[in-house]
Amino acid sequence: MDAQQKALSEKAIELSRSENNLTTILNSVEAYIFIKDTHYRYSYVNRNMEKLLGMSVEQILGQQDSAFFDADSATQTAEDDARVILQEQRVATEEVRTLCSNGNNHVFMTVKLPLRSENGKVYGLCGISTDITERKAMEDKIRHLAFYDALTGLANRRLLIDRLELQQRRNQRNQEYGALLFIDLDNFKTLNDTLGHDTGDQLLQQVAHRVSFCVREEDTVARFGGDEFVVMLGSLSSSEPDAGSVARKVADKILETLRQEYRFEGQSHYSTPSIGITLINGSVAADDLLKQADLAMYKAKEAGRNRLYFYDPAMQEAISLRAQMESELRVAIEQEQLLLYYQPQVNAAGIVTGAEALVRWEHPQRGLVGPVEFIPVAEASGLILPLGHWVLEAACQQLSDWTKREQTRDLTLSVNISTHQFKQADFVDALLALVAQYAIKPERLKLELTESLLIDDIDFAIERMRFLKQQGIGFALDDFGTGYSSLAYIKQLPLDQLKIDRCFIDGLPSDANDAAITRIIISLASELNLWVVAEGVETQAQRDFLLDVNCSGFQGYWYSRPVSAESFLLYVLEQQGET
Known part of the structure; x- marks a missing residue:
């Protein structure tokens, strides 16, 4: 009997030790562990459950979830519990619970399993919940940042x-x-x-x-x-x-x-x-x-x-055509499909003093394409930079060719410069390198700038122009009268020439306003010691009016359309009676 009691006593001690160990383990894990009976009442909770609910184990046991959580939380939890107890299912679910004690919301990932007796009958459920509130908040934050x-x-x-x-x-x-x-x-x-x-x-x-x-x-x-x-x-x-x-x-x-x-x-x-x-x-x-x-x-x-x-679908068609032109223009620059045409500039006596270089595109399928069609595309796409450099180099090469003939060696050549091109950091160095490469007199090269280009950053423009002027490069103010035309900046610019825009020439001599503006520009140019060129002279009446008001230079169809280098040379020789 003593031996049997001793064995029972040792077994009880061992069982107690095992229970203590189990309790220690269950109280040490981060999870919330609980057991409920078939009436959904708590019959066991670990220490984390006590902390969550803010109550002692004695206050918790025997209570249902409605004693601790709001009605919606308790109802949802009871539905999940019923699936475990009545349908004998394993339930894994994300639960949102609101505590009655402080109104705090918690999100749990919970797994619930049915507990069975030796005969297989369900007598309760065991639940293990992990608080994922912070993780869910972080996921929501990440999702919000992403979207x-x-x-x-x-x-x-x-x-x-x-x-x-x-x-x-x-x-x-x-x-x-x-x-x-x-x-x-x-x-x-x-x-x-x-x-x-x-x-x-x-x-x-x-x-x-x-x-x-x-x-x-x-x-x-x-x-x-x-x-x-x-x-x-x-x-x-x-x-x-x-x-x-x-x-x-x-x-x-x-x-x-x-x-x-x-x-x-x-x-x-x-x-x-x-x-x-x-x-x-x-x-x-x-x-x-x-x-x-x-x-x-x-x-x-x-x-x-x-x-x-x-x-409007027509917009898309225009954009598609523009994109195609940009692609083809890129190829044109690489494959040298561009060429310069030259429109003569003459003095009051009708003698050629120079020309304006105008770029043309010799398109493989479309033939000769004018700048009105492709220059806006070049400016919008950034292709104006390689295009502009090509024009400058071709102009310098042409000036070099002209120096080899007595009849053309003193002619000037005007080249239009875009805003983007003029503002490039390496523009000055690249230009002077071309002048040196083709051994041309810099004063024979004239850069045509627009008023909008200058007024955009007048201090920068003045500084850059003055430096180039010191190197001998000439300047013309293009389309004068259509922009700001401020005397405050014109007098600061190292200009050689003003060009009267064709919009004022078109109305001559009948339009009184155009006539008055033209007279004023010519008078201004004279006072500033600038050569003035009237653009777009197309009729004898226009030419005669301009002569009467002492215009010094002329350019337009009355004299010649823009022509190839060969035709321009013939025009000059013809004028000098050498053909």
């Missing part, structure tokens, strides 16, 4: 495109039209530069709020980047005209709202938007829709800003 703009809280480009693709499929399925509005703030850079980036950010936030106020809850407002916003109006109508009408009304509302006064620390500011609109019907890819709305927005800007513009 929303940090400054305005609006959808970002990525989320917009996702929603746009879904909307396209929906509209195509339902045969409905939506609309995409591309919004760009006019002159936003000016505000940023004058009032600072913090004020610019405040404006963007206010714009985001105002635009959101103008649309329905199911529509999407996104910040596309910088000062660009995009609005997606989901389903508007099964009729294209009706959808367009609704889109216009929304755009008008946005225009009106964004035109209203903005206040920044007591200061008033006004801003206007330009809006491009295209319709969504599922037949056009999301990226292409955005391009269409963007194109329409730029059309609104070109039309004067502060307005809306609907996308």
